[in-house]
Amino acid sequence: MSTSKAAGFDRRYIYILLFILVSIPLLYPLGLPIPISTHTEGVWDATTALPAGSIVVSSFDFGPSTIPENRPQAKAHLFLCRELGLKVIALAFWPGGGPIGDSVLSEVYGEGYQNEDFYGTELIYLGYVPGNEVGMQTFGDSPMDAKGTDHFGTSVGDLPLMQELEDASDLGLWAEWTSGTPGEQQVIQFVQGRHGGPSAVPLVVGSTAVSVPGMMPFYAAGQIVGILNGLAGAGEFEWLVNRDYPEYPQEQGPGLDAQSVAHVLIILFVVIGNVGWAVSKSRGGKSS
């Protein structure tokens, strides 16, 4: 196939092929084994090492576009926190994360969790905390001052769990679910860096796969102790949770199978495109 033919190939055929091939494993999962990365093990180890009653911040700093990657990460981690008896203060520094956090908590702790007895002592949902980095810094310095009420309008002064927290150094773990700014780098800069460093405020991150390369220097430096890398990271963490808590469903299997098919298809497209280009070039065709 000449380059001109390759370039002129109707891209809609590619779209249709991708759509069909990705749909098949979603409908009929392949059940491929999921290898566990050391980054995922870091999140597991940091969380399971916490004594019961430790306070974990779960921060929903992403919008709807990255729900397929970030949401299952946060959900599996919250489930683990619940099972381990960890206290959770959930919040969002992204406006779009506010409703997402509420829906994830509803799934893990049950609909109407804000009316349950444990709410206020073991779980709090502050919802959207405005101010981006400044909101993070205020929460780290003095959580009671970051926002007057929780997501449902209850004064934070009426929530006993908030009284246990003087500043961020009282936290057992900060779990950051992010796909941009403010995200993990702002937590490192405005919370961790101001309150004793990684040993005082351990940070685990669940991120979109495309953002993970940029956070690796912070992981290597120990400022981030574990990373859930995109959908694969979510699937790996689900597998770990399911191993110890079989009632937790492994929902990301079909999605990971579809991702596998898409990745192989993209590599095939690259190979076919390059073979066509090389053949065309050897026959004296245009190289562009």
Place this chain on the structure above:
Amino acid sequence: MSLVVKRYIPLAITFIMGFIMVIATYFLAPGTPARDATALLTATVDVLVATAGVIGLVALLRHHTVNINKRGRFWKYSIITLIGVIIYLIIGLYGVATHESHYMYASELFSWVYNSLYVHMDMTIFSLLAFFIASAAYRAFRLRSLEASVLLIVGSLMLLGRAPIGGAIWEGFPAIAEWLLNVPNTAGNRAITIGVAIGAISLAIRQLLGVERGYLGPER
């Protein structure tokens, strides 16, 4: 507007506020009254952000209204944008005004619009990337040079190593992907991060001292 108002007052505000924050961050111990006092300054950012939100709304309404009046490019989409913004704003304000909730997101109708409409539309747009990447893989990724070849090979290894099928084909693929992420990627990204940080510090100093004035707009 005089030069004093347009230039000198903003420069003075920038210098004074920046100087206070630098002193507070690097020279005042946490928990001291002086450091706590600067928290008030930090909190004013919320007010500025809220004001910027209103300015953004006005600018958006004005831009699309003008586009519709002029029958400009994609003016029909401007109508949809205006309808969406205005209806969602009314729903949010209605929820607050009727005391259905203390907080806008907890308003049932507001949440429904967000969860049932906006979330799915946003996810759909983002997921279209997969189709564009597949098309680009066929049409644009070429082994034209050594650098392009390295990029393609490393990219392919990452694609295989970060999906379960890679491990199913050969258990070495996930290990290679992890090494690529941990070693060469970390080295490159660390250099970029340090470079960006040095650049940001230098820019901040220039702004504080009034040498860099681009943020004030063009000088006339």
